[in-house]
Amino acid sequence: xxxxxxxxxxxxxxxxxxxxxxxxxxxxxxxxxxxxxxxxxxxxxxxxxxxxxxxxxxxxxxxxxxxxxxxxxxxxxxxxxxxxxxxxxxxxxxxxxxxxxxxxxxxxxxxxxxxxxxxxxxxxxxxxxxxxxxxxxxxxxxxxxxxxxxxxxxxxxxxxxxxxxxxxxxxxxxxxxxxxx
Amino acid sequence: xxxxxxxxxxxxxxxxxxxxxxxxxxxxxxxxxxxxxxxxxxxxxxxxxxxxxxxxxxxxxxxxxxxxxxxxxxxxxxxxxxxxxxxxxxxxxxxxxxxxxxxxxxxxxxxxxxxxxxxxxxxxxxxxxxxxxxxxxxxxxxxxxxxxxxxxxxxxxxxxxxxxxxxxxxxxxxxxxxxxxxxxxxxxxxxxxxxxxxxxxxxxxxxxxxxxxxxxxxxxxxxxxxxxxxxxxxxxxxxxxxxxxxxxxxxxxxxxxxxxxxxxxxxxxxxxxxxxxxxxxxxxxxxxxxxxxxxxxxxxxxxxxxxxxxxxxxxxxxxxxxxxxxxxxxxxxxxxxxxxxxxxxxxxxxxxxxxxxxxxxxxxxxxxxxxxxxxxxxxxxxxxxxxxxxxxxxx
Ligand SMILES: [Fe+2]
Numbered sequence: 001x002x003x004x005x006x007x008x009x010x011x012x013x014x015x016x017x018x019x020x021x022x023x024x025x026x027x028x029x030x031x032x033x034x035x036x037x038x039x040x041x042x043x044x045x046x047x048x049x050x051x052x053x054x055x056x057x058x059x060x061x062x063x064x065x066x067x068x069x070x071x072x073x074x075x076x077x078x079x080x081x082x083x084x085x086x087x088x089x090x091x092x093x094x095x096x097x098x099x100x101x102x103x104x105x106x107x108x109x110x111x112x113x114x115x116x117x118x119x120x121x122x123x124x125x126x127x128x129x130x131x132x133x134x135x136x137x138x139x140x141x142x143x144x145x146x147x148x149x150x151x152x153x154x155x156x157x158x159x160x161x162x163x164x165x166x167x168x169x170x171x172x173x174x175x176x177x178x179x180x181x
Numbered sequence: 182x183x184x185x186x187x188x189x190x191x192x193x194x195x196x197x198x199x200x201x202x203x204x205x206x207x208x209x210x211x212x213x214x215x216x217x218x219x220x221x222x223x224x225x226x227x228x229x230x231x232x233x234x235x236x237x238x239x240x241x242x243x244x245x246x247x248x249x250x251x252x253x254x255x256x257x258x259x260x261x262x263x264x265x266x267x268x269x270x271x272x273x274x275x276x277x278x279x280x281x282x283x284x285x286x287x288x289x290x291x292x293x294x295x296x297x298x299x300x301x302x303x304x305x306x307x308x309x310x311x312x313x314x315x316x317x318x319x320x321x322x323x324x325x326x327x328x329x330x331x332x333x334x335x336x337x338x339x340x341x342x343x344x345x346x347x348x349x350x351x352x353x354x355x356x357x358x359x360x361x362x363x364x365x366x367x368x369x370x371x372x373x374x375x376x377x378x379x380x381x382x383x384x385x386x387x388x389x390x391x392x393x394x395x396x397x398x399x400x401x402x403x404x405x406x407x408x409x410x411x412x413x414x415x416x417x418x419x420x421x422x423x424x425x426x427x428x429x430x431x432x433x434x435x436x437x438x439x440x441x442x443x444x445x446x447x448x449x450x451x452x453x454x455x456x457x458x459x460x461x462x463x464x465x466x467x468x469x470x471x472x473x474x475x476x477x478x479x480x481x482x483x484x485x486x487x488x489x490x491x492x493x494x495x496x497x498x499x500x501x502x503x504x505x506x507x508x509x510x511x512x513x514x515x516x517x518x519x520x521x522x523x524x525x526x527x528x529x530x531x532x533x534x535x536x537x538x539x540x541x542x543x544x545x546x547x548x549x550x551x552x553x554x555x556x557x558x559x560x561x562x563x564x565x566x567x568x569x570x571x572x573x574x575x576x
Contacts (some may be wrong), residue, residue, distance in 0.1 A: 045551075111392035111443065111557050112186045116308070121347070122551035132561060149391075149561040 014097050019061040021100040022054065025134070026063035026075040032134050033073040040071025042130050051076075051084040052127055056093045057116075086119035086127065106131050107149045187394030189441045190351065193331050197360035197430055199422075202233055205277065205319060206241035208357050212317040214275035218268050219245055220288040221279040222252040225323050228367050234279055234321060247271040252280065256287040257338050258346070261302045265294035275317035278355075279364075281376075282327040282462070285320055289335035289353045292318050302337060303346055311350040320355040323364045325428040326376025326463050328383055328436020330358035360433060362426040366419070370525040373415060375463030377428055378521070381408045381514075382451075382466035383435035385474070386444040388488060389481040390557045393442050400438040405491040407431035409517065416524045445558035446549075447473045450570065453548035458537045467518060468531060472574045474511050476566065480559040482507045489513065532576040542571040 032039050046052075046067045055062030064076040064084060090096040095114035098104040106128060109115055117124040132149060196204050209217060217238070221231060235245050249264045268276070268291065276295075278288030293305050296315035305311065320330040335348045368376075384404040387397050411427035418424070450473070451465035460468075474485060486506030490498040492513040501509045521527040528534040531542075546567035549555065555562055 107391060107556060107561075111390075113188045114186070118308075121553035125551055125553060125556050128556060129561070149559075 015061070015093055018056060018093055018096045018100055022061050022063040022078075025054070025100075025131075026065055026077070028134055028138055029065050029130070030073050030075040032130075032137055033071060036133065036137065039130055039133055042071070042126050042133075043067055043073060044071035045126060046123060047085075050086070050123070051080050051082060052123075053080075053084040053087045054089075055087060056090045056096045060090075060093055060096075084119075086117070086123045088124065088127070089116045089118060090114060091116065102135075105149055106135070185394075187392070187396075187442075189394060189396040191331060191354075191437045191441070192351070193354050194357040195331075195360065195433060196357050197433075198426065199362065201359050201361040202237040202321070202363070203240075205234070205321075205359060206238050206243040208319065209238075209243060209275060209317065212275070212356060214317040215243070216246040216271070216273045217243070217275045217277050217319075218247040218249065218264075218271065218273040219277050219279055220252060220264060220284055220291060221248070221250050222254075222281075222284050223250055225280045225284070226250045228323075230323055230364055230367075231279060233361075233363055234277065245277075246273050252284045252287045254283050255338055256283050256290070257340050258302050259340075261287060261290045261294060261337055262300050264291045265300065268295045275319070277319045277321065279321045279323060281322070281324040282329045285322070285327070285329040286335040286337060288318065288320070290337050290348060292316055292353070293348065302348075303339060305348060306346045308349040310348075311352045313352065315352050318355045319357050319359060321359045321361065321364060322429065322432070324368060324372065324376045325365050325425070325432040326379035328380065328432055328439065330355060331433055331436040332440040334440075358433060360426070360429045362422040362429065365425045365429050366422060368419075370416060370419065371527055372461075372463075373419070373428070374412070374521045374525055374527045375461055375467060376432070377408055377412045377415075377463075378467035378470070378518075378527075379463035380404060380428070380432040380435040381412075381517075382447050382470050383439040383444060384408070384431075385470065385488065385514075386447055387435070387438035387442045389474070389477065389484050389559065390443055390445040391559055392557050393484065397438040397442040400434045401442075402488070402491045404431040404435035404438060405488060407434070409492050409494075409513070412517070413520055413524075416521065443557040444554045445473070446476070446555060446560075446562055446567075446570070448554040449549040449552035449558070449562075450545065450567065450574075452552050452554065453545045454531075454537070456548060457541060457545055458534075460534060460536055464528065464534070467521070467527060468529070468534070469570070469574055471511050471514050471518070472570050474514070475573070476570050477559050478507060478511075485510050492517075530576050531571070531574050539575060542575065543568060546571055 033043055048069045050067040051064055053062055053064045062078050064080045065073045066076055068074045099106055099109045238245055247267055249267060276288050276292055278285045290302050292315045294302055322330050333349060333351045333353050335353055336345050338345050384401040388401040407427045408431045411424040414421055414424040447466055447469045450469045454460055454465045455462050489506045489510045492510050518529050522529055531537045546564055549567050550564055
């Protein structure tokens with residue numbers, strides 16, 4: 001009986017964690033596109049108004065960002081007025097949890113068939129690189145090494161600390177702003 | 182590897198060896214198909230490769246109802262629509278593709294139209310659109326390289342919009358692949374060499390890239406062994422049916438390997454070069470394979486070293502210290518390329534092709550960065566990395 005009660009709670013916690021991390025990632029993507037030139041140059045190849053979504057199948061939590069021009073991303077929360085252009089979909093919340101708790105690299109998750117791409121594969125390739133760079137930026141080096149395929153060589157410590165601080169700040173601001181609104 | 186997970190899928194019946202073509206009538210009947218259509222290209226017909234297929238069927242009292250022999254090297258939505266029209270007006274009930282990558286991809290796309298209806302193949306673009314099995318479909322490969330007979334993908338160009346439309350579904354896979362040594366016996370030397378290098382690249386990338394798994398590994402290593410032991414035999418003696426069959430099987434096995442574990446940077450660069458400079462795909466593979474392995478070396482030292490056993494045999498493997506095996510694998514591939522250059526002038530560098538200019542390299546690099554194959558390359562490739570590999574491959 002107790003087992004039965006505990007398991008759903010653990011599962012619920014996992015779902016909440018994924019939802020929270022999606023919010024963090026959405027906001028962090030917007031923030032990193034404001035502070036990092038490399039991310040902007042990757043993103044600027046996407047059409048303006050391009051909507052990118054990451055979600056858990058079949059209809060779990062999600063976040064959507066839009067390319068608003070010049071490589072800048074805008075976080076839209078979990079819905080947008082138009083159908084998205086590119087969707088990266090985890091097959092199950094358990095797989096999203098593996099990736100978002102940094103037990104499995106994004107690229108490995110792709111390789112392991114944990115997620116599907118709905119949309120143009122060349123855009124998915126680009127967004128995966130952006131996600132890798134984001135993870136390298138916002139996470140301590142040790143965890144980031146686990147999360148991304150290769151730790152970027154041009155991300156030396158001072159820049160990383162500075163940028164990470166700015167991103168955290170921006171994410172925090174964004175959270176506060178949302179709570180206020 | 183903890184947290185490891187993989188999927189492996191290959192439902193294609195493989196019918197291989199001497200007199201394999203003669204099994205086609207029995208297999209068709211088993212699927213209640215009585216009115217097959219052959220889809221092929223002019224080259225296959227001119228090489229006299231249709232006769233054995235047709236007579237194998239006729240001897241069993243099974244008539245080929247229609248033959249479309251005009252598939253271009255780069256098939257388009259218009260061609261697919263035309264063939265589907267013929268299939269319908271002739272009331273065919275099954276498809277036999279005879280040819281290389283283009284004929285096979287075209288036949289896959291035709292099968293979508295004649296099974297699902299409509300004239301516009303572009304509405305079925307993408308992954309997971311098809312939800313049910315298509316018409317009975319057989320593939321008889323006439324090159325030993327692409328592995329298209331076991332891949333769940335078809336690419337068709339739309340010239341009006343100048344885009345390539347990808348179709349992905351396990352329902353695109355044929356019911357059977359028929360590997361008969363007669364089909365590749367007359368393949369000219371440079372095509373034999375280039376397509377075999379494509380197969381070798383499929384197997385090598387499947388074995389060294391991120392989505393490798395134990396089942397695809399087994400197919401990959403077996404394919405590499407077959408290519409490394411039989412390719413030069415065939416180059417010396419093109420009529421050696423046994424060695425030809427080895428290469429054909431290697432191609433199918435490498436196809437099974439990479440369709441389950443994907444390819445990497447060699448293919449990303451190769452696709453970009455093919456699109457920009459119109460070089461044959463197999464040649465591009467041969468050009469880039471050693472340079473990409475060198476670039477990936479420190480990430481793939483273990484698996485690449487293991488491949489020495491299959492590339493160069495047990496003696497070389499045993500006498501090479503473990504920490505030198507990865508380099509020795511690359512050298513083995515280089516010597517194979519040198520031998521092919523001697524045999525049929527198969528270019529080893531971009532410069533040797535005479536079809537690429539140094540000014541195109543930057544463009545190739547940036548196109549390659551958008552290619553889906555790059556996702557599974559073990560190293561995260563930056564634009565500068567891609568340019569550096571191209572520079573090494575230049576001359
Ligand atoms: Fe290939």
